[in-house]
Amino acid sequence: DGGITQSPKYLFRKEGQNVTLSCEQNLNHDAMYWYRQDPGQGLRLIYYSQIVNDFQKGDIAEGYSVSREKKESFPLTVTSAQKNPTAFYLCASGDYNYGYTFGSGTRLTVV
């Protein structure tokens, strides 16, 4: 089955730690995206990548980093510079004409 797999589903981070969220897709999409969802704020774009080895900052990129070494994979690292990382993180891959396909999300909590 084609789709997007995000792991882990739940992640706990201590203050000052970096953590990496995994996102893998087998839809053969060129474009991949990371969004963050906070209550009452909808989905905000963190980073996006249209092709391998290329990515662009979204609206709230500070404190995050990404890589795109393979078409199928777009991991997101939440660094210690992100002051309020507790949120629900969604990865998507997309086709302009048919919308995005989203993963099931990772809930990150700072403990």
Place this chain on the structure above:
Amino acid sequence: DQQVKQNSPSLSVQEGRISILNCDYTNSMFDYFLWYKKYPAEGPTFLISISSIKDKNEDGRFTVFLNKSAKHLSLHIVPSQPGDSAVYFCAASQIFSGGYNKLIFGAGTRLAVHP
């Protein structure tokens, strides 16, 4: 600066009646609009879309209307069913130079369909 706005955080509708979810946007360069449905702790799923060259698109119980002059779109669900209870996100797409495109989402409207 919110470019896509969903001003109603919640909507309650009786089963069998029509649900109307509204969305406003500010950027006239948006050329494609989409609606997504989201259940708690899951990723959004694509529902229906409309190109800026159209004013209506229909898919079963779901119809999206676009009023470009008012920069407004709406999603109609008729008849509403309890399984439609979810958060609905409006999104707008814009293509940038170099072929990049990104979706910008509204804050969402929580729809509750009750018997």
